Each structure stands twice: as structure tokens, then as C-alpha cells.
Amino acid sequence: MRATSAADIAIEVSGLTASYGHKVVLTNVSFSVKRGEVFAILGGSGSGKTTILRHLIGQARPAAGAVKVLDTDVAAAPEDQLRRLRSRFGVLYQTGALFGGMTVGENVGLPLRELTNLPDAAVDVLVRLKLRLVGLEGAENLYPAELSGGMRKRAGLARAMALDPDLLFFDEPSSGLDPVLAAGLDRLIVKLRDAFGTTMVLVTHDLDSVMAVADRVILLSGQARGVVAEGDPRQIEKSAARAEVRDFFSRCGLRHASAGIDSTVTNRIPENGQ
Amino acid sequence: MKPFQIQDDADALRILFGPRFVRTDTAAFWDEIDDSVRGTSRERVELDFTACTRYDSSTVVLAAALRTQCEQRGISCELHTPSGNFDELLSAASAQPPDLRTRTTAPASDRRYPTRIGDAAVRLAESVYRALVFTGESAAALAEVLRHPGRTRWGETWRILQGAGADALPIVALICFLMGVIMAFQAAVQLHTFGADIYVADLVALSIVRELGPLMTAIICAGRSGAGFAAELGAMKVGEEVDAMVTMGLDVQRFLVTPKILALLAALPCLTVLGNLIAILGGMLISATVLGLPCAVYWNETVAALGYSDFFGGLAKSFVFAALIAGIGCYRGLEVGTDAQDVGRKTTSAVVTGIFFIILADAGFSVLYHVMGI
Known part of the structure; x- marks a missing residue:
């Protein structure tokens, strides 16, 4: 009974309205993410990026509309179904959210030990495998406090991937990383997508990383309380009609010239952010 | 299949x-x-x-x-x-x-006994030194309050006073009441055999006001406020809020520690006095019901038994206990490192150390009062 299209749609959001109490943050947001896609949710500060993420991972319930993740209606699903869904996706939090009292290896092994019946020997090898995939082999016995910010993120990613999720969420993956590390993480995201076909959803405002890895994006606006642009970021950058979208993609004309932006623009410092 | x-x-x-x-x-x-x-x-x-x-x-x-x-x-x-x-x-x-393999074993430090004893001694000396520095800084900050009262964060102090004082009243009242009841019961059984029923009032009044009232109230406060202070400051340490404060050039002592010490210095004596009164009422209730002693007689006997030195001797202790609880709570809170487990460890330690020092100070007071003849 499953429709053919449902098989290749990982996330479907239709008519989502999100609010905190009486404050409405998003109205009537609809978009969908295909399987195996690297999808970015862009937007300025306070535009509701994190709100959408919270709705996608079931930490917030929509005021109206429906959120379907991996064919499960997040808003309507009973708790046991949600729990099953949660083991099918991983979330990389902004600062890694590693458990400080456990070593890196214990952190990565935790979901494996708690949520599966795999023998200990298998868990140990799996932990090593996951750490190897993120380039942290040999770091099993270090504590999160002993890691740098970039290593903590990668360890968090290894933990998010512990259960071979179909879907990975990244909250601000490049925040707090230097350009080299951020690029490394971008490459890792694409590599993992290519190797595992994992659907990747990035919540970010790092344009460089979006241009490098994202297949499709949506741009949220705080004023419009919803989506103001959707599609291939490189296309949007070139042909956006709305001033708001153009400003975002050109950093108000300050962004270093890439395709389609006149280089003279970047040398002009705008006044009053116009 | x-x-x-x-x-x-x-x-x-x-x-x-x-x-x-x-x-x-x-x-x-x-x-x-x-x-x-x-x-x-x-x-x-x-x-x-x-x-x-x-x-x-x-x-x-x-x-x-x-x-x-x-x-x-x-x-x-x-x-x-x-x-x-x-x-x-x-x-x-x-x-x-x-x-x-090489990384699995943490830096193999020298684990022989002389080294370990030496390490422990150095650590102990360091912690004593840090505690002394903290005590000195706290005292200096309190002296600063007297010199420049306007620079103290009275709003913050008031907020803490609410939490550490007024909000603690129900539990302090309940425990002190029960303590009065228990003491009166025990005393009634013993003294009744000698026909000395009336001395239940003396016994309850003196032991509560001189000793048990201040002690029990302080122990309750160590569990409530001492733990609360340590956890609050610990969470701020983990969130780098304390670091932010230092880099802004704000004095952590004046900003975070002094208001807590001041609040508890005000709250604990008040709680102690109220706790004493309620414990005496508990004793009165038991005497009236079990021994059939009229309440007026009990009250007069209590007033006659208590001297000013008993009352103020007990009260003086509660000031010292307050400074100990708040100081130790803040000190442990500021010791927290970077992870959540540390907050739990230091909070536990704040209560344990706090109660230990309360008992130690109480023993000191007993000796002091004995020497002074109070």
C-alpha cells in the first residue's frame, strides 16, 4: 500500500505551523527531503531553523500541519513508534553533546550496548569502525574534556552514526570550527552520504559549507515566518528575485565573489547593512 | 527461517x-x-x-x-x-x-607508595592553601560590604534570602516540632518515675535552645542551601559563565559569593529562633497531653529555665554555621571543572563537608562555652 513516491521521500513536512506559547515562529511551512540527499535548512538568526529541527526529531509538537519522517507521522505517532523511529536517525548537536563522564569509546558504544543485543566484542569493533570513519581512531579512551572542538564534533558524529541511521541531522555543523576543520567535516558528510546513502539534513547558516555539500536548501525568513526560497543553492544564488534572499546569499554584498556575483560588489562596504 | x-x-x-x-x-x-x-x-x-x-x-x-x-x-x-x-x-x-595500545593506558604515572603518599600530601597542602585563600577573600569581601554598602548586590541577596530563608521555614518548622515532641516524650517517661514532670520543660528548653535548635537548623540548611549554592555555581562554571564574569573584570567573590553568605547570615539565625520556639511548643503539646501539665505552667518553667546566655549562646553559633554553609557551598561550587558529573560530586561534597564543619564548630563552641562558664 506504500506509494512508490513514499519510498524515496525521507522527510515530508506539510503546512507546519510552530509556536512557543502564543508566539508563532513558523506558519504553513512545507517541504520534502529525498532519500540520499544532502539537504540544508538555511536562515538567519531567529528565523526558526532550530525550531524546525526540533519538530523533525520529535522534540516539539507542531501547532498545525504534519511532519512525516521516514514514513512515520512524528506528531501523531505513539511513544513506542517514536522510539523505534529515533533509533533510525542520528543527531549531531552543536557542540557534540558527548557525555562528559564517559570516554569517547563509551559514548559511541552507548547506543549499541543499550539498544541492541550485540556481543561486547562486536560493540568494541563497531566503535572502532565508527571512530575510524570519522578519523578519530585511537581516541576511544580519551575523555571529551581532552578533545578539541573539532574532535568533539566528530566523536558526536560517530555516536550519531552508531546505529547506522537512515537519516542524520546536523545542528550547525561548522559552528566553532576553523575553515580547514569545517571543510573536513563537509567532506566527511558527503563521503558518508556516498558510502551509506544516508540522508543528511543540515541546519546551518554557513553559506560556504552549503554551497559545497548541499543538493537542495530551503531558506527561512523570520519576517515571513516561513520558506522564502527553495531549491539548488547555486541556482538560488544566481537567480533569486527577493531582496531578502539575495542579501542572505551575498551576505549583503560582502561575501567573497563566487559565480554570479560581481566582484566590485564585494569591495564596496555597504552602509547600515543595506 | x-x-x-x-x-x-x-x-x-x-x-x-x-x-x-x-x-x-x-x-x-x-x-x-x-x-x-x-x-x-x-x-x-x-x-x-x-x-x-x-x-x-x-x-x-x-x-x-x-x-x-x-x-x-x-x-x-x-x-x-x-x-x-x-x-x-x-x-x-x-x-x-x-x-x-599505547593510548589505551593513561599516562603511566609512578604508582609506588612513597610517590602516592607524596602526591596526596601535596594535594592536601594545595587544597588547604586554596581553602585559606578563599576564606581570606570571602572575609575581605564581607569587610568591603561594611565599607561600601552601596556596592553590594542587595537585590540578589534578597532573592537568595527568599529561597534560603522563607522557603526553608516549613521543613525547619516540621523537623523542629518533631524534635521537641520526641525529646519531651523521652524526658517524660524518665522524669515521671521520679515525679519530676515539671523538669521536662527545663530539659527541652535548654537542650533545644543551647544545642539542638541551632544544630538541626544548620544541618537542614546545609542540605538545602549549601547544596543549592554549590550546584548553582557549578552549573555556571560548566557553562563558562564564571569565566565570562572574570574576563569582564567582575569580582566573583563580590558578585556571586558575598550575596549568598550575607543572605544565609540573615536567614539562619531567624530560622533558628523560629525553630527553637516551635520545638518548645512541641514539647509543650506532649507535656500537656501525656503528663497533663498545664500549658501556662510549662511556659513559665521554660522562661525561668532559660537565661540570656543560653539564648544568645545558641544564636551566636547559628551565625558561624551560616558562614560555614554558604562559604563551603560556594567554594565547592567554584571547584567544579567542566563536566556535569563534577557538579554532582561537588554538590555532594558541599553537603558532607558542610555538615562536618558544622559539627566540628559545635564541638568547639561547647568547649569555649565551658571555659567561659556560660
Whole structure:
């Protein structure tokens, strides 16, 4: 009974309205993410990026509309179904959210030990495998406090991937990383997508990383309380009609010239952010 | 039907994996497959994953483990892998990180006894030194309050006073009341045999006001406010809020510690006086009901038994206890490092250390009052 299209749609959001109490943050947001896609949710500060993420991972319930993740209606699903869904996706939090009292290896092994019946020997090898995939082999016995910010993120990613999720969420993956590390993480995201076909959803405002890895994006606006642009970021950058979208993609004309932006623009410092 | 088949042929042990072999299957059949390979007497093992299109990293780990086992026993192992990233994962799972062993053991420090005793002594000296510095800083900050009262954060102090004082009243009242009841009961049974019923009032009044009232109230406050202060400051340390304050040039003592000490210095004596009164009322209730002593008689006896020195001697203790609870709570809170577990450890330690020092100070007071003849 499953429709053919449902098989290749990982996330479907239709008519989502999100609010905190009486404050409405998003109205009537609809978009969908295909399987195996690297999808970015862009937007300025306070535009509701994190709100959408919270709705996608079931930490917030929509005021109206429906959120379907991996064919499960997040808003309507009973708790046991949600729990099953949660083991099918991983979330990389902004600062890694590693458990400080456990070593890196214990952190990565935790979901494996708690949520599966795999023998200990298998868990140990799996932990090593996951750490190897993120380039942290040999770091099993270090504590999160002993890691740098970039290593903590990668360890968090290894933990998010512990259960071979179909879907990975990244909250601000490049925040707090230097350009080299951020690029490394971008490459890792694409590599993992290519190797595992994992659907990747990035919540970010790092344009460089979006241009490098994202297949499709949506741009949220705080004023419009919803989506103001959707599609291939490189296309949007070139042909956006709305001033708001153009400003975002050109950093108000300050962004270093890439395709389609006149280089003279970047040398002009705008006044009053116009 | 099992998601795999074992064929024990004459030339080789063949394990054929089905189209779907994922984590749950790996967990369920790990031992069975492992045992079959372990128990085989064949020269060759063939692991056939070619049909397996739905696999995950646990499947790969199983394959790697089986292959390693064969290699260790000198059996030849043939692995047929499916298309996809199986091979890539397999090489990642099989590779032994070269520096794993060296890093598994934490920096091997010298664990001989003389070294450990020395280390412990140095640590002890350091912690005593830090505690002394903290005490000095706190005292200086309190002196600063007297010199420049306007610079103290009275709003913050008031907020803490609410939490540490008014909000603590119900539990302090309940416990002190029960303490008065218990003491009166115990005393009534003993004194009644001598016909000295009236002295229940003296006994309850003196032991509560001089000793137990201040002590119990302080212990309750150490559990409530001392733990609260430590956890609050600890969470601020973890969130780098304390660091932010220091870099802004704000004095942590003046900003965070002094208001707490001031608030508790005001709250604890008030709680103690109220607790004393309620404990005496508890004693009165028992005397009236069990011994049939009129309340007025009990009250007059209490007033006659208590001297000013008893009352103020008890009150003086509560000021010292207040400074100890708030100081130790803040000190432990500021000791917190960077993780959440540390907050729990230091909060526990704040209560334990706090109660220890309260009892120690109380013993000191007993000796002091004895010498002074109070």
C-alpha cells in the first residue's frame, strides 16, 4: 500500500505551523527531503531553523500541519513508534553533546550496548569502525574534556552514526570550527552520504559549507515566518528575485565573489547593512 | 527461517548469508555462527555475502571477526562480498589502529607508595592553601560590604534570602516540632518515675535552645542551601559563565559569593529562633497531653529555665554555621571543572563537608562555652 513516491521521500513536512506559547515562529511551512540527499535548512538568526529541527526529531509538537519522517507521522505517532523511529536517525548537536563522564569509546558504544543485543566484542569493533570513519581512531579512551572542538564534533558524529541511521541531522555543523576543520567535516558528510546513502539534513547558516555539500536548501525568513526560497543553492544564488534572499546569499554584498556575483560588489562596504 | 545457511561440505565450511542480514540478526546469531566456525575441522571457510543486499556495519563486523578467527587458527578464509561499500567498511573494521595500545593506558604515572603518599600530601597542602585563600577573600569581601554598602548586590541577596530563608521555614518548622515532641516524650517517661514532670520543660528548653535548635537548623540548611549554592555555581562554571564574569573584570567573590553568605547570615539565625520556639511548643503539646501539665505552667518553667546566655549562646553559633554553609557551598561550587558529573560530586561534597564543619564548630563552641562558664 506504500506509494512508490513514499519510498524515496525521507522527510515530508506539510503546512507546519510552530509556536512557543502564543508566539508563532513558523506558519504553513512545507517541504520534502529525498532519500540520499544532502539537504540544508538555511536562515538567519531567529528565523526558526532550530525550531524546525526540533519538530523533525520529535522534540516539539507542531501547532498545525504534519511532519512525516521516514514514513512515520512524528506528531501523531505513539511513544513506542517514536522510539523505534529515533533509533533510525542520528543527531549531531552543536557542540557534540558527548557525555562528559564517559570516554569517547563509551559514548559511541552507548547506543549499541543499550539498544541492541550485540556481543561486547562486536560493540568494541563497531566503535572502532565508527571512530575510524570519522578519523578519530585511537581516541576511544580519551575523555571529551581532552578533545578539541573539532574532535568533539566528530566523536558526536560517530555516536550519531552508531546505529547506522537512515537519516542524520546536523545542528550547525561548522559552528566553532576553523575553515580547514569545517571543510573536513563537509567532506566527511558527503563521503558518508556516498558510502551509506544516508540522508543528511543540515541546519546551518554557513553559506560556504552549503554551497559545497548541499543538493537542495530551503531558506527561512523570520519576517515571513516561513520558506522564502527553495531549491539548488547555486541556482538560488544566481537567480533569486527577493531582496531578502539575495542579501542572505551575498551576505549583503560582502561575501567573497563566487559565480554570479560581481566582484566590485564585494569591495564596496555597504552602509547600515543595506 | 534463519537469514543464513551453514553448509558443512567435505572441502569447506560454507556460510551463505541471505538477502537481509542486519543488526538484529547479527545480535541473534553471532554466537551460533561464531561457534560453527570455531568448531569446524575443515581446512577452508567460505563466507558468502554476495546475496546479502541489506546489511549494516554490524554485518561487516561479524565478517571481520570471523575472518580474524580463521587467520588466528591458520584456516584459509574466503570472503565473497556484495557490491556497495561492504569492502570499504570491512577494511576499516579490520584495520588495527597502530597507536591504540599505547593510548589505551593513561599516562603511566609512578604508582609506588612513597610517590602516592607524596602526591596526596601535596594535594592536601594545595587544597588547604586554596581553602585559606578563599576564606581570606570571602572575609575581605564581607569587610568591603561594611565599607561600601552601596556596592553590594542587595537585590540578589534578597532573592537568595527568599529561597534560603522563607522557603526553608516549613521543613525547619516540621523537623523542629518533631524534635521537641520526641525529646519531651523521652524526658517524660524518665522524669515521671521520679515525679519530676515539671523538669521536662527545663530539659527541652535548654537542650533545644543551647544545642539542638541551632544544630538541626544548620544541618537542614546545609542540605538545602549549601547544596543549592554549590550546584548553582557549578552549573555556571560548566557553562563558562564564571569565566565570562572574570574576563569582564567582575569580582566573583563580590558578585556571586558575598550575596549568598550575607543572605544565609540573615536567614539562619531567624530560622533558628523560629525553630527553637516551635520545638518548645512541641514539647509543650506532649507535656500537656501525656503528663497533663498545664500549658501556662510549662511556659513559665521554660522562661525561668532559660537565661540570656543560653539564648544568645545558641544564636551566636547559628551565625558561624551560616558562614560555614554558604562559604563551603560556594567554594565547592567554584571547584567544579567542566563536566556535569563534577557538579554532582561537588554538590555532594558541599553537603558532607558542610555538615562536618558544622559539627566540628559545635564541638568547639561547647568547649569555649565551658571555659567561659556560660
